[in-house]
Amino acid sequence: MRFPEPPPPSLRLRIDREALAGNWRALDRLSGTARAGAAVKANAYGVGVDNVVPVLRDAGCTAFFIAHWSEVGDLLAHVPPEQVRVLHGPVSAEDAAYARVTGVRPVINSLHQARLWLDAGGGACDLMVDTGINRLGLPPAQVGNPLIARLEIETLMSHLASADEDSPQNARQLALFRQLAPQVSARRLSLANSAGVGLGTDYAFDMTRPGLALYGGVPRPELAETIRQVAHPQAAVIQMRDVSAGDSVGYNARFTADRSMRLATVSLGYADGYLRCWSGRGALRFGGADLPLLGLVSMDMVVVDCSAAPGLREGDWLDVPYSLPEAARRCGLSQYELLTMLGRRFRRPD
Numbered sequence: 603m604r605f606p607e608p609p610p611p612s613l614r615l616r617i618d619r620e621a622l623a624g625n626w627r628a629l630d631r632l633s634g635t636a637r638a639g640a641a642v643k644a645n646a647y648g649v650g651v652d653n654v655v656p657v658l659r660d661a662g663c664t665a666f667f668i669a670h671w672s673e674v675g676d677l678l679a680h681v682p683p684e685q686v687r688v689l690h691g692p693v694s695a696e697d698a699a700y701a702r703v704t705g706v707r708p709v710i711n712s713l714h715q716a717r718l719w720l721d722a723g724g725g726a727c728d729l730m731v732d733t734g735i736n737r738l739g740l741p742p743a744q745v746g747n748p749l750i751a752r753l754e755i756e757t758l759m760s761h762l763a764s765a766d767e768d769s770p771q772n773a774r775q776l777a778l779f780r781q782l783a784p785q786v787s788a789r790r791l792s793l794a795n796s797a798g799v800g801l802g803t804d805y806a807f808d809m810t811r812p813g814l815a816l817y818g819g820v821p822r823p824e825l826a827e828t829i830r831q832v833a834h835p836q837a838a839v840i841q842m843r844d845v846s847a848g849d850s851v852g853y854n855a856r857f858t859a860d861r862s863m864r865l866a867t868v869s870l871g872y873a874d875g876y877l878r879c880w881s882g883r884g885a886l887r888f889g890g891a892d893l894p895l896l897g898l899v900s901m902d903m904v905v906v907d908c909s910a911a912p913g914l915r916e917g918d919w920l921d922v923p924y925s926l927p928e929a930a931r932r933c934g935l936s937q938y939e940l941l942t943m944l945g946r947r948f949r950r951p952d
């Protein structure tokens with residue numbers, strides 16, 4: 603038996619493609635003479651590769667960074683392999699062979715990875731050097747290794763650890779990157795992520811690699827005026843209910859009504875990335891009205907007070923306020939977490 607397509611879910615993510623393209627163009631412009639690439643790892647930070655990559659490609663972006671080899675297939679539906687860079691690099695001979703077959707560019711992070719890549723046949727690659735984040739990347743002491751000299755390096759890059767803060771580490775990393783660059787034969791240099799773009803063109807070199815800010819994140823105040831919100835979650839009301847003074851709401855009865863109230867139960871919960879940290883702090887919106895969350899966030903639901911929206915009905919859609927800098931301040935999660943946690947049950951446009 604063939605079953606019909608399921609009806610659309612009661613959760614949706616509106617994606618403002620104009621804002622996305624505008625954010626990329628703004629970051630490209632702020633990069634000065636450098637070109638902006640795009641970090642599209644983790645399904646384009648939760649926004650969806652199929653929504654994001656064609657927009658960025660059409661805006662003029664020609665370098666797309668992902669973390670895992672498992673993400674390559676999704677990218678190749680939209681852009682040619684030489685524009686795809688895999689940040690984790692080849693961790694196994696299979697990874698290196700896959701890069702060779704597909705033509706996708708590995709980012710080499712260690713001597714071990716350099717050896718795997720050369721053993722697989724080598725070819726164009728990028729090299730990540732560590733200038734102080736001490737996470738992923740070749741230690742500076744190893745850039746003179748003969749294996750590195752054998753690599754065909756397109757972009758030499760490094761990654762900033764604290765670019766979203768006014769930390770002296772930024773200038774230290776910049777100075778070390780400048781010192782290392784002449785020791786490696788590479789066609790291009792790249793240092794800045796989104797926050798690094800906000801630090802100014804000293805940090806831009808030939809290519810920048812914004813991620814968060816493309817999707818509406820504001821990691822530094824310099825970007826606040828320019829960057830626009832891209833992801834707009836909405837959730838449907840699945841039940842309306844009236845309660846009386848003394849009635850409690852939700853698990854562990856964390857809210858008790860002190861008067862008669864009209865409540866709405868909404869199809870949005872922590873399984874969708876709307877975590878418990880929003881309990882008692884969040885509000886959804888209907889028209890111009892704020893509908894405060896009551897009690898704990900459940901796995902699939904939240905309950906809101908809809909006193910301010912007397913016309914609200916079952917089936918109506920509520921906006922989930924998701925301006926990333928503001929939402930991060932309110933709930934305590936990082937802007938990155940807020941985006942990448944948005945769950946699989948959201949209907950993302952296609």
Ligand SMILES: *Cc1c(COP(=O)(O)O)cnc(C)c1O
Pocket residue numbers: 641643689761794795796797811812813814815
């Ligand atoms: C994720 C990532 C980026 C993008 O960082 P944002 O802070 O999201 O702009 C850039 N470069 C590397 C190496 C990354 O891992």
